[in-house]
Amino acid sequence: MIRISIDAMGGDHGPVVVVPALAKFLQRRPDARFILFGKQDLVQPELAKFPALAKSVELVHCDVAVAMDDKPSQALRHGRGKSSMWRAIEAVKLNQADVCISAGNTGALMAMARFCLRTMANIDRPAIAAIWPTSRSESIVLDVGASIGADAHQLVDFAILGGAMSRALFQIERPSIGLLNVGVEEVKGQEEVKEAGAMLRDTDLNSMTYHGFVEGDDIGKGTVDVVVTEGFSGNIALKTAEGTARQIGGYLRAAMSRTLMAKIGYVFARGAFKALAEKMDVRKINGGVFLGLNGIVVKSHGGTDDEGFAAAIDLGYDMVRNRLIDRIEADLQLFHARRHQHALSRAPRLGEEGEGEA
Known part of the structure; x- marks a missing residue:
């Protein structure tokens, strides 16, 4: 079983794209399990549309979401420890997940991933x-x-x-x-x-x-x-x-x-x-795979649809499996x-x- 942490609030569309992408991916990879980080009032209605996901998804509520136009330093200062992006990355550090997927702000994601996971020796x-x-x-x-x-x-x-x-x-x-x-x-x-x-x-x-x-x-x-x-x-x-x-x-x-x-x-x-x-x-x-960190982080294009986000999850899955x-x-x-x-x-x-x- 491969455990995947998801920043549900990332990208231009957030849970509206992320949750259907999980459903598509799970049809191809039924052995995967997800930890979904995001605002419960926005994520839960989307999850309700896909009952088959219930056994494979754990939803963790996060009050803070990193905006696409936030500066990396600003996102790190205000989102460290509590944003959906940070928590998704941290799950990899804490060995709760094998890979993190986010469609969020690239600069913020890189800054948080580098700060949280650190670079390899x-x-x-x-x-x-x-x-x-x-x-x-x-x-x-x-x-x-x-x-x-x-x-x-x-x-x-x-x-x-x-x-x-x-x-x-x-x-x-x-x-x-x-x-x-x-x-x-x-x-x-x-x-x-x-x-x-x-x-x-x-x-x-x-x-x-x-x-x-x-x-x-x-x-x-x-x-x-x-x-x-x-x-x-x-x-x-x-x-x-x-x-x-x-x-x-x-x-x-x-x-x-x-x-x-x-x-x-x-x-x-x-x-x-x-x-x-x-x-x-x-x-x-x-x-895009962030290479050189003590953990795997995959950055999805912020404007992609559910098919594109599912492809990013596929990539992260393959990186872990291999x-x-x-x-x-x-x-x-x-x-x-x-x-x-x-x-x-x-x-x-x-x-x-x-x-x-x-």
């Missing part, structure tokens, strides 16, 4: 990892907005975190890792990116394969299993891709309804268009052990320094 900062549809299948991109900027060591941490997630989610034994850059040549890019590339190249890990630098168009191609970048460029890439998908969808709908012949053509090609719509549906890949935290800890230990061995092998041996100067 040897991790400077957490990252948000997103699933990205590609021409081949799917890949993972991180960081997509947890923080702005990253040094070489943090980029390497992101690579390890993303590699572990790829193994847990896609069952890839040795995922390929690429650093997002302005070119694939080793002389191009910022110094932090080039230094991170050297570190990954010099430290051979059994758990992943360093591919090298990748460019923006490689993300959609699926050139690598994990694309690593810092939060500023990662978030821009994510929002651009989502906007482009909606734009193309709008173009197609307009074109198919413009003339009688277009409408007739749509009837004959309905199957192909349906498959395309499924591929471009951002709800199917909704959910032991994401254990995989990350093992990869971190192996990486730092290999780095230590590499440093020792390059250090001058006692008595060798200065030889040949006479």
Whole structure:
């Protein structure tokens, strides 16, 4: 049984979307159990619409809900210990739940999760990892907005975190890792990116394969299993891709309804268009995983519907079932052990320094 804590008040719609999403998810995963944190007078009427949920849901009343426009510092100051968001995260810390799902304010969720769960040993900062549809299948991109900027060591941490997630989610034994850059040549890019590339190249890990630098168009191609970048460029890439998908969808709908012949053509090609719509549906890949914390937190898109929120729960469920935290800890230990061995092998041996100067 996997226990899932839910911030019922998060997102643009709150319980109206969250509760139906639980019902959809439970049909797929009947072994899950939920702890639902939120305002009882708003959540209980929604729960009453789905009697089958009763045995699987525990409702915990919370007076405070974090608003979507609250500043992270404000949310942490006023919501710590009593808001639905904080209580949902805290349930993971107290081992009452295995994963927390929220569609709430991203900045507030990250601030609370980091304060409550703390970062794992040897991790400077957490990252948000997103699933990205590609021409081949799917890949993972991180960081997509947890923080702005990253040094070489943090980029390497992101690579390890993303590699572990790829193994847990896609069952890839040795995922390929690429650093997002302005070119694939080793002389191009910022110094932090080039230094991170050297570190990954010099430290051979059994758990992943360093591919090298990748460019923006490689993300959609699926050139690598994990694309690593810092939060500023990662978030821009994510929002651009989502906007482009909606734009193309709008173009197609307009074109198919413009003339009688277009409408007739749509009837004959309905199957192909349906498959395309499924591929471009951002709800199917909704959910960003906060990686690098002592616990699993999944951020759903705030404006999604029940189908999208259910997909975010699916993602959290899979991360728990496939032991994401254990995989990350093992990869971190192996990486730092290999780095230590590499440093020792390059250090001058006692008595060798200065030889040949006479």
